[in-house]
Amino acid sequence: MKNILLTGAGFSRNWGGWLANEMFEFLLGCPEVMQSERLRQLLWRHQREANGFESALGELTVVNIFKGSQQTLTDLRGMQQAVASAFEHMNSRFWEQPFENMERPMTSFLAKFDALFTLNQDLLLDYHYNPALVFPADGKKWRGVQLPGMRQIPAMAPLQPDACPNIAYVEDNPLCMDVEADMQPVYKLHGSYGWSAAAQDSMLIMGDNKAHDIEGSNVLSEYFERFIQVLKQQDTRLMVIGYSFRDDHINQVIIDAVIHHGLRFFVVDPIGSALAKPETVPPQSLHKTTLIDAFETGLIGASRRSLAEIFASDAVEYAKLMRFFSRV
Numbered sequence: 001m002k003n004i005l006l007t008g009a010g011f012s013r014n015w016g017g018w019l020a021n022e023m024f025e026f027l028l029g030c031p032e033v034m035q036s037e038r039l040r041q042l043l044w045r046h047q048r049e050a051n052g053f054e055s056a057l058g059e060l061t062v063v064n065i066f067k068g069s070q071q072t073l074t075d076l077r078g079m080q081q082a083v084a085s086a087f088e089h090m091n092s093r094f095w096e097q098p099f100e101n102m103e104r105p106m107t108s109f110l111a112k113f114d115a116l117f118t119l120n121q122d123l124l125l126d127y128h129y130n131p132a133l134v135f136p137a138d139g140k141k142w143r144g145v146q147l148p149g150m151r152q153i154p155a156m157a158p159l160q161p162d163a164c165p166n167i168a169y170v171e172d173n174p175l176c177m178d179v180e181a182d183m184q185p186v187y188k189l190h191g192s193y194g195w196s197a198a199a200q201d202s203m204l205i206m207g208d209n210k211a212h213d214i215e216g217s218n219v220l221s222e223y224f225e226r227f228i229q230v231l232k233q234q235d236t237r238l239m240v241i242g243y244s245f246r247d248d249h250i251n252q253v254i255i256d257a258v259i260h261h262g263l264r265f266f267v268v269d270p271i272g273s274a275l276a277k278p279e280t281v282p283p284q285s286l287h288k289t290t291l292i293d294a295f296e297t298g299l300i301g302a303s304r305r306s307l308a309e310i311f312a313s314d315a316v317e318y319a320k321l322m323r324f325f326s327r328v
Helices: 009-015 020-027 037-046 053-066 070-096 106-110 124-128 210-215 218-232 248-261 272-276 290-298 307-312 315-325
Strands: 002-007 115-118 144-146 150-153 168-171 183-188 191-196 202-204 236-241 264-268 299-303
Touching: 002 009, 002 218, 009 070, 009 307, 020 053, 020 070, 037 053, 037 070, 053 070, 070 124, 070 191, 106 307, 115 218, 183 191, 183 218, 210 218, 210 248, 218 236, 218 248, 236 248, 248 264, 248 290, 264 272, 264 315, 272 290, 272 299, 290 299, 299 315, 307 315
Parallel strands: 002 115, 002 236, 115 183, 144 183, 168 191, 236 264, 264 299
Antiparallel strands: 150 168, 191 202
């Protein structure tokens, strides 16, 4: 049986990472936004949409492509710099705090998975996660993690002794997606802060057209294809932590794997099994969707408690979480 993990923003939230609405509120205080009434109004206009600030960034990108002017380019660069500042702020906090600050080791838990897929673009795992530090009970030992198709660039020393290090990766040329047998693969499906396809091309996938943007990246399109293929395999189980099921291209892969290939999955989220149902729609008027069908067919459990609770003191919920790895 293959055990696969998919994480979203709610995973990093356990160490203080921001959800989309919290990112929106940080961006409002960035100089680039404070000094531009256009950017402020754009953010507020997109506030209530599913992807929030990402939709605002997506609109700027499209406008700049099709109606480009010096003003639209200035706005786009301003928003991109504000988003980069948000990641820099989060990453510096991640660097300063311990990863293993709970009673039960998080590293041992993550090392149980055959592959990690994540939508997170922060550096939490880059800074702290090393599966070589544990020896799981099932006898599997990883020598480390591998980001297929990406090559780390030697880091420059930070300007301040205690500052978080710069972690940067560039796409392999020629592209090599091989994974060593004793390395745990980590696939950042939407790219990452500090990744580039060339000297100046950022690999951060944001906005409303993620599926199209992924197709434009050799590495990320390969990552997405591997996500599709692994979920189609027999006896694969998927654990989803902190993903709100708001990206259609990700949802469709999970739906197809459940309906056509028998995938079973477990979710960790504050609203648990209700993730498939829009909060704004009254239950009596809710039309059944393919996502609801997938939940009713493939869901094998859920936890509404945070990892911080589960791994710190909640023995009952921890036992429920570990049941995911049972062969039953």
